[in-house]
Amino acid sequence: MRRIAESTVRRLSLYLSFLEEIEARGVPTTSSEDLARLGGTTSAQVRKDLSFFGSFGKRGLGYSVPELSARLRRILGLGRQWRVCIIGAGKIGAALARYAGFTERGFIVSAVYDSDPSKIGSRWGNVKVRDEASLERDIEAGDYQIAVLAVPADSAQNLADRVVRAGIKGILNFAPVQLTVPNDVALRAVNMAMELEALTFAITNKVD
Amino acid sequence: MRRIAESTVRRLSLYLSFLEEIEARGVPTTSSEDLARLGGTTSAQVRKDLSFFGSFGKRGLGYSVPELSARLRRILGLGRQWRVCIIGAGKIGAALARYAGFTERGFIVSAVYDSDPSKIGSRWGNVKVRDEASLERDIEAGDYQIAVLAVPADSAQNLADRVVRAGIKGILNFAPVQLTVPNDVALRAVNMAMELEALTFAITNKVD
DNA sequence: CTACCTTTGTGAACTAATTCACAAGCTCCC
DNA sequence: GGGAGCTTGTGAATTAGTTCACAAAGGTAG
CATH class of the missing domain: 1.10.10.10 (Winged helix-like DNA-binding domain superfamily/Winged helix DNA-binding domain)
Structure with missing residues (x-):
């Protein structure tokens, strides 16, 4: 095509x-x-x-x-079910895990991964918090096609590399860094700073 | 320019x-x-x-x-301080209110607005939850230049109209609807469904 | 001072995306 | 069945965005 x-x-x-x-x-x-x-x-x-x-x-x-x-x-590829995992059980990860919009659109979020032992094992609604160490195993087992990265900027590339090696097909990145992935992996980024700066640019340089 | x-x-x-x-x-x-x-x-x-x-x-x-x-x-217009309010104290509003990225980039978030009386008056860190009814008054008083909309799809346009009338300069919309604002108001949208669909499109129609 | 190396800034060429404009096709109605 | 009225689908024209390619300018070493 x-x-x-x-x-x-x-x-x-x-x-x-x-x-x-x-x-x-x-x-x-x-x-x-x-x-x-x-x-x-x-x-x-x-x-x-x-x-x-x-x-x-x-x-x-x-x-x-x-x-x-x-x-x-x-x-758009919505004729099938997509299984999604969220990586990072911090503020953003928590909000995403509880966000109903995924399910409404047919995306199944069943787990959040984190490395913090105090979080692992808990449940947020239908979503389990699992050990980040088992991420590769679960992806390789075919549990997820898409990973949502909601981790700090400095660990995002490392986690991206890990999920890519394990065979993930797409990544939605919320960390404020530019990730590098092979080009057979789909990548999108949501970058709050960039959006806010686009706003302040528009306000400051108003054409009207 | x-x-x-x-x-x-x-x-x-x-x-x-x-x-x-x-x-x-x-x-x-x-x-x-x-x-x-x-x-x-x-x-x-x-x-x-x-x-x-x-x-x-x-x-x-x-x-x-x-x-x-x-x-x-x-x-980019970052040579000054920008005051931001978050509208909607739900999942996304809460995550945004606690998100440190704003402050790091020089954006000051001092309040979240909601209409739910059980939330109004509480404090999340430095951020107060205020009554949505006072939104216009506060914007007119010059408290905010930018509003972040984190409300359900069906009330987003109404709130956008209200903040625009009160004189807001920019809106960052997290609700999954296409907002209409006068073109002297800057508007950006973060739409998770759209990002995920861009991913599934790319995965489904892979070129390689 | 001169020759050489580097990297910018920018018209010109090219490529991509949008808009125009209209023939083709479908429906309805007399 | 034929004309009137819509709205699609699409080449052609236009506009926007990117890449090329090179002169100009700064630095350094001899």
């Missing part, structure tokens, strides 16, 4: 969330114009984004909401 | 974090090549990014680390 732009993928994800919303309200069809309005883009952009993957609409009529959302779910 | 691409701002932020790291190690100068290697980009990109704001290096020699990092801080 032709390489798809990152911005396209983000928008597909956005369209899917709109589709799920209007599907829940029972609306049967929608148009590129509707999706564009909701997503703050243009109808041509919506159609172009979809066109990379096929042709899902009916001319003159628009898109079937259930059909398009099913197609987008499949395109 | 000419419009600066979002990708450029993200990279500036990244360069700054590298500069702070090498500054702490006492390294006096660096080059576009060094910064490129750390940031996974090219030296031409680094120089182009900086060139939008001026000319900070010495040919043949590179950049003075303290000077360049000071310049970047100023460009």
